[in-house]
Amino acid sequence: MSTETTMNGAQLLLRALGDQGVDTVFGYPGGAVLPIYDELFKQNSIRHILVRQEGGAVHAAEGYARSTGKVGCVLVTSGPGATNAVTGLTDALMDSIPIVCLTGQVPTHLIGNDAFQEADTTGITRPCTKHNYLVKSVADVSRIVHEAFYVAKSGRPGPVVIDLPKDVLFAQGPYTPPPPAGKEHKNYRPRLKGDLRAIEEAVALMAKAKKPLFYCGGGVINSGPRAVQLLTEFVKLTGFPITLTLMGLGAYPASDRQFLGMLGMHGLYEANWAMHDCDVMIAIGARFDDRVTGKLDAFSPGSKKIHVDIDPSSINKNVRVDLAIVGDCGHVLEDMIKVWKARQAQPDKKALAEWWRKIGEWRARDCLKYKSSKELIKPQYALERLYHHIKDKDFYITTEVGQHQMWAAQFLKFEKPNHWMTSGGLGTMGYGLPAAMGVQIAHPEALVIDVAGEASILMNIQEMSTIAQYRLPVKAFILNNEYMGMVRQWQELLHGGRYAESYMDSLPDFVKLAEAFGAVGLRAEKPGDVDGLIQEMIKVKRPVIADVRVDKAENCFPMIPSGKAHYEMILGDEAAKTGEQKVSEDGMVLV
Amino acid sequence: MTKDRTVIRHTFSVLTDNEPGVAARIIGLFSGRGYNIDSMTVAEVDPEKNLSRFTIVTTGTEMVLEQIRHQLERLVSSRAVKDLTAEGPHLERELALIKVKGEGAKRIEALRLADVFRARVVDSTLESFVFEVTGSTEKVNAFISLMKDLGIVEVARTGVAAMSRGAKGM
Numbered sequence A: 001m002s003t004e005t006t007m008n009g010a011q012l013l014l015r016a017l018g019d020q021g022v023d024t025v026f027g028y029p030g031g032a033v034l035p036i037y038d039e040l041f042k043q044n045s046i047r048h049i050l051v052r053q054e055g056g057a058v059h060a061a062e063g064y065a066r067s068t069g070k071v072g073c074v075l076v077t078s079g080p081g082a083t084n085a086v087t088g089l090t091d092a093l094m095d096s097i098p099i100v101c102l103t104g105q106v107p108t109h110l111i112g113n114d115a116f117q118e119a120d121t122t123g124i125t126r127p128c129t130k131h132n133y134l135v136k137s138v139a140d141v142s143r144i145v146h147e148a149f150y151v152a153k154s155g156r157p158g159p160v161v162i163d164l165p166k167d168v169l170f171a172q173g174p175y176t177p178p179p180p181a182g183k184e185h186k187n188y189r190p191r192l193k194g195d196l197r198a199i200e201e202a203v204a205l206m207a208k209a210k211k212p213l214f215y216c217g218g219g220v221i222n223s224g225p226r227a228v229q230l231l232t233e234f235v236k237l238t239g240f241p242i243t244l245t246l247m248g249l250g251a252y253p254a255s256d257r258q259f260l261g262m263l264g265m266h267g268l269y270e271a272n273w274a275m276h277d278c279d280v281m282i283a284i285g286a287r288f289d290d291r292v293t294g295k296l297d298a299f300s301p302g303s304k305k306i307h308v309d310i311d312p313s314s315i316n317k318n319v320r321v322d323l324a325i326v327g328d329c330g331h332v333l334e335d336m337i338k339v340w341k342a343r344q345a346q347p348d349k350k351a352l353a354e355w356w357r358k359i360g361e362w363r364a365r366d367c368l369k370y371k372s373s374k375e376l377i378k379p380q381y382a383l384e385r386l387y388h389h390i391k392d393k394d395f396y397i398t399t400e401v402g403q404h405q406m407w408a409a410q411f412l413k414f415e416k417p418n419h420w421m422t423s424g425g426l427g428t429m430g431y432g433l434p435a436a437m438g439v440q441i442a443h444p445e446a447l448v449i450d451v452a453g454e455a456s457i458l459m460n461i462q463e464m465s466t467i468a469q470y471r472l473p474v475k476a477f478i479l480n481n482e483y484m485g486m487v488r489q490w491q492e493l494l495h496g497g498r499y500a501e502s503y504m505d506s507l508p509d510f511v512k513l514a515e516a517f518g519a520v521g522l523r524a525e526k527p528g529d530v531d532g533l534i535q536e537m538i539k540v541k542r543p544v545i546a547d548v549r550v551d552k553a554e555n556c557f558p559m560i561p562s563g564k565a566h567y568e569m570i571l572g573d574e575a576a577k578t579g580e581q582k583v584s585e586d587g588m589v590l591v
Numbered sequence B: 001m002t003k004d005r006t007v008i009r010h011t012f013s014v015l016t017d018n019e020p021g022v023a024a025r026i027i028g029l030f031s032g033r034g035y036n037i038d039s040m041t042v043a044e045v046d047p048e049k050n051l052s053r054f055t056i057v058t059t060g061t062e063m064v065l066e067q068i069r070h071q072l073e074r075l076v077s078s079r080a081v082k083d084l085t086a087e088g089p090h091l092e093r094e095l096a097l098i099k100v101k102g103e104g105a106k107r108i109e110a111l112r113l114a115d116v117f118r119a120r121v122v123d124s125t126l127e128s129f130v131f132e133v134t135g136s137t138e139k140v141n142a143f144i145s146l147m148k149d150l151g152i153v154e155v156a157r158t159g160v161a162a163m164s165r166g167a168k169g170m
């Protein structure tokens, strides 16, 4: 090996990151990763964003990844640095977000000795990553980095950890350039093309459908803009209705007439009823999550189910389907459209018209209707006004977890993919603020808003300091109900109104808090204040915390209580009449 | 929706890269998702290609068994997964070492039974034998249960190794 091509492990690492197109790393230093920080110091091509807690780094990388379609990159030290990253890694695994997380490790000869800041990082992260590596030799550094990026982004995306002992970072070794396409991994090659015969069968089923429904999810967004475009084309071509999951919002233009809105626990009446009554369901890149299906044996009982997914383990996991197509939804949609056109498929116009008429009736129920107020700011009203002011701008929304998240999903409309970032599978409070930070780094000119709850945002509020340091004009739009509203809602409806520990006492003054972080603090207390607050928030080119004091007692509807069927959905006006809901014991044990 | 809740026993063969942590990944997958492991064996089978082969005997409903196969396939380190039970006739063998202590008639009876089961004597003293028996799990179970009355001291079993019949490989 010529001396020119050998470098130390930290240099090899940075070179490999560069070759993988990494321009931003979210991280936090410590003893075990100092050699990497030393090399970062000497270069300019990779920007390091110093977060305030490693958990924030992973969520920021998730926001960056979801809003760009690229792999997010994280760098943390050994021991506590790595364990702080675990929640974010689990979040990325559940939501199929591609992340490469570099963790420092004690030198190889000390591994297993309970050395200072040693943690069994590969052991701890095995169940919360798609794959992980412990690099034992400097000769493997660059090869493993290339492989990790490939694994993170191909097939069903997910987080990958590379654990790097300190001695490996100092040792000298050769560089391996990225392998050519097709040689990225010795055997991991997810199937992209769907089985053509199954696709033909699917199209035949669809052409005969009388009450069809597309049910699509995050997988379409994972697949990329081409898949989104093809989905829109196919939905238009067929004239069928479509519903999206929480993770799928943006995969089909929300303003289009064929879109029925989100389905599921807090989904729209028309979407859930269409799901219940449909005769052919075309599931694409969605995983039949329990928030979506409700009571399994009452879920869409009369439909033939077609399921397109790149991960065979998503198929027949919760719900038995009639026709499985394993493949990338972009590739499969392309073939479906071809076959549909080649067959000159003509759906039953009369049946479809009848189906749309039925859907029209459900729509007329106007399930998101809420009682407006002149005294209190209704959270729905705040979001309607927010949407009014941002709809013509290039906006990105992240959320925390709770009622505000569900209202955001219901009231904000996404016309394109990658503009909606939320923690769906894990439901991680504290996700939204750091995620917004990551989005803003990737899109410096865009309007990035974290729709937050006052409880959630406190879980990673320290990232306001990062936001200030990098002058990121992120807006935290807090729907402050002084409650863990989602918890309070369950306690009201299911636990006799015993509000155990869900009241948020001793909240900070968010306006002063904003100022303490060098941001702008705004507050609205009356419905009349809302428009002004939003306009001001958008106008200032600085970070903002907006404290919107909303009705503390408002509940989020529609709601399908855990373990109940779609037809047992509760609507706002009905709930006001009936009070506490009877949930079976089976339902009570569910989350 | 048809949901068959009958629990059945299946044997899987899994070919993986022989690298650190693979066994932990597989065991973690089973424990994390609440699947059963009745038996699991593993050894390197191809040093040149660096491959290990796991044989896993598990029980579950049809839906769970399908999940198990997909979850195993999904591991980045896994090369090939076969549900031997689903795919047709296959062989299952395990080996057991059985230490029996006894004198007089019992000792003679133990030897006679060992002969019937084609168990070999691999160690003997004046008061004990160690038998080695190979065969299907049922055969090994039968042998051990007969030996119970003849003074078993201890048993060590390898768990099942399995492969399909016929010319085709994995």
Ligand SMILES: Cc1cc2nc3c(=O)[nH]c(=O)nc-3n(C[C@H](O)[C@H](O)[C@H](O)COP(=O)(O)OP(=O)(O)OC[C@H]3O[C@@H](n4cnc5c(N)ncnc54)[C@H](O)[C@@H]3O)c2cc1C
Pocket (backbone or CB within 6 Å): A094, A095, A096, A155, A156, A157, A216, A217, A218, A219, A220, A222, A223, A244, A245, A246, A247, A248, A262, A263, A264, A265, A266, A267, A284, A285, A286, A287, A288, A289, A291, A292, A308, A309, A310, A311, A314, A327, A328, A329, A330, A401, A402, A405, A406, A423, A424, A425, A426, A427, A428, A486
């Ligand atoms: C408080 C709260 C309430 C919630 N309420 C609801 C609700 O009412 N409605 C709702 O929908 N969700 C709700 N969720 C979210 C829910 O928990 C799940 O996260 C969500 O439903 C999953 O979305 P998905 O099915 O689109 O799957 P994702 O998690 O986005 O998974 C993507 C699927 O697509 C597949 N895939 C990935 N890439 C590709 C590709 N290239 N080609 C093909 N397939 C691919 C994957 O294998 C996977 O099966 C809620 C969450 C919280 C926190």
Ligand SMILES: Cc1ncc(C[n+]2csc(CCOP(=O)(O)OP(=O)(O)O)c2C)c(N)n1
Pocket (backbone or CB within 6 Å): A400, A401, A402, A403, A404, A405, A427, A428, A429, A452, A453, A454, A455, A456, A457, A479, A481, A483, A484, A485, A486, A487
């Ligand atoms: C880390 C974490 N802990 C606990 C929960 C359970 N949980 C779900 S929503 C919620 C309350 C959120 O309150 P807030 O952020 O104020 O939002 P709101 O529901 O009031 O809009 C809690 C505690 C969670 N999702 N994440």
Ligand SMILES: [Mg+2]
Pocket (backbone or CB within 6 Å): A402, A453, A454, A455, A479, A480, A481, A482, A483, A484, A485
């Ligand atoms: Mg709240």
